[in-house]
Amino acid sequence: LEAELAEWLKAPAARLFNAGYAANVGVMTTLARRGDVVFSDALNHASVIDGCRLSRAEVTVYPHLDVDALERGLAACAARRKLVVTESLFSMDGDTADVVAIAEVCRRHGAALIVDEAHAVGAVGPQGRGLCAEAGVTPDVLIGTCGKALGSFGAFVATTTAIAELLWNRARSFVFSTALPAGVVAATRAAIEIVRGRDGDALRAKLVENARAVRAVVRSCGGAPDGAIAPIVVGDDARVMAMSARLLEQGVFVQGIRPPTVPEGTSRLRVSVSAVHEVGQVRRAAAAIAEVVAR
Ligand SMILES: Cc1ncc(COP(=O)(O)O)c(C=O)c1O
Numbered sequence: 001l002e003a004e005l006a007e008w009l010k011a012p013a014a015r016l017f018n019a020g021y022a023a024n025v026g027v028m029t030t031l032a033r034r035g036d037v038v039f040s041d042a043l044n045h046a047s048v049i050d051g052c053r054l055s056r057a058e059v060t061v062y063p064h065l066d067v068d069a070l071e072r073g074l075a076a077c078a079a080r081r082k083l084v085v086t087e088s089l090f091s092m093d094g095d096t097a098d099v100v101a102i103a104e105v106c107r108r109h110g111a112a113l114i115v116d117e118a119h120a121v122g123a124v125g126p127q128g129r130g131l132c133a134e135a136g137v138t139p140d141v142l143i144g145t146c147g148k149a150l151g152s153f154g155a156f157v158a159t160t161t162a163i164a165e166l167l168w169n170r171a172r173s174f175v176f177s178t179a180l181p182a183g184v185v186a187a188t189r190a191a192i193e194i195v196r197g198r199d200g201d202a203l204r205a206k207l208v209e210n211a212r213a214v215r216a217v218v219r220s221c222g223g224a225p226d227g228a229i230a231p232i233v234v235g236d237d238a239r240v241m242a243m244s245a246r247l248l249e250q251g252v253f254v255q256g257i258r259p260p261t262v263p264e265g266t267s268r269l270r271v272s273v274s275a276v277h278e279v280g281q282v283r284r285a286a287a288a289i290a291e292v293v294a295r
Helices: 002-008 020-031 046-055 067-075 099-109 131-135 161-170 182-196 198-217 237-249 279-294
Strands: 013-017 037-041 058-062 082-087 111-116 141-145 155-159 229-235 255-257 267-272
Touching: 002 013, 002 155, 002 182, 013 020, 013 161, 020 046, 020 111, 020 141, 020 155, 020 161, 037 046, 037 067, 046 082, 058 067, 067 082, 067 099, 082 099, 099 111, 099 131, 155 161, 182 198, 198 229, 198 279, 229 237, 237 255, 237 267, 237 279, 267 279
Parallel strands: 037 058, 037 082, 082 111, 111 141
Antiparallel strands: 013 155, 141 155, 229 267, 255 267
C-alpha cells in the first residue's frame, strides 16, 4: 500500500499510519523539536495542535488563511528551523488554504511546509490527489487519511524517502502501535483504484454537482462553492442540536458541531455532501435543511 500511495501521489515515498490523528502527531513530533518554531493555522485540526504541543517546539498560531500574517511571522523569526502546517481543505469550515502562496512564502523564508489533505484526498484534484496536486504544489510533507473519501481507515504521509525513513524510526505513534490489519489495507487499495481512475472522475463530478445543488437551495452554506463540506454557522449550541434532531426526524442526517470542535459561539450544522446521493435525495435534503434554517 505504501508503494501504491507513493506512485499515485507522485511522491518519492509514503508511510502508512493507523489514523490521521497518529499521522499528525507522528509528523509534528518527529520533524519539530525544542528550539524550532512551528507556524500553525488557527483552525488546524486537533491532531495537528496536539502534535505541535508534544513536539515542544514554539508554536505561533497565525490567523486562519492569513498568508500575510504568516509571512510577517516568518520574516521576524530567527529560529534555525521553521515549519508551517496547514490543512488544505478545512474540516469544519470547508474553505481552502492558498497553498500556492503559502508554498512561495515558505520558500522565501526557508520554512518546511506540511499540509494535511485529509478532506481533499480522493475528493479533489487530478486522480483525486488533493488540493496541492491541483495547485501544482509539492509540500515537504503531505498527510492524507483513508477514513474519509477513501471510505476505509488509516492515514498516510507522502514525502521524501529521508523523511519517510525518519518517521519509520522516530515517530512514536508509528513505532509503538500495531499496524493496520491486512483487510483494512486491502480495502484502502481497492478504494485508491476507484478514486484514481475514471470512476473516480465521475464520482468527483457528481460530488461537485451535488455540492452546487445544495448551495443553490441553502444559500447560507459556507465553504468552497464546489466543496463537499458546506457548514451553516448558527452560533448557539442548543439551537444547532435541535435543528440537527429535527432534520434526523425527517431522515436527513446533518451533524451538529459544537465546541471544542469549533470555537465558542460558532456552533454549526455541518452539511456533508456525498457523491453517491441521488438527485432526488439531494433535493429533499436541501429543502429540509432550508426549512429548518428559515424557522
Ligand atoms: C483535517 C483532519 N486531519 C486529521 C484527522 C484525523 O484523522 P483520523 O480520523 O484518521 O484519525 C481529521 C479527522 O478525523 C481531520 O479532519
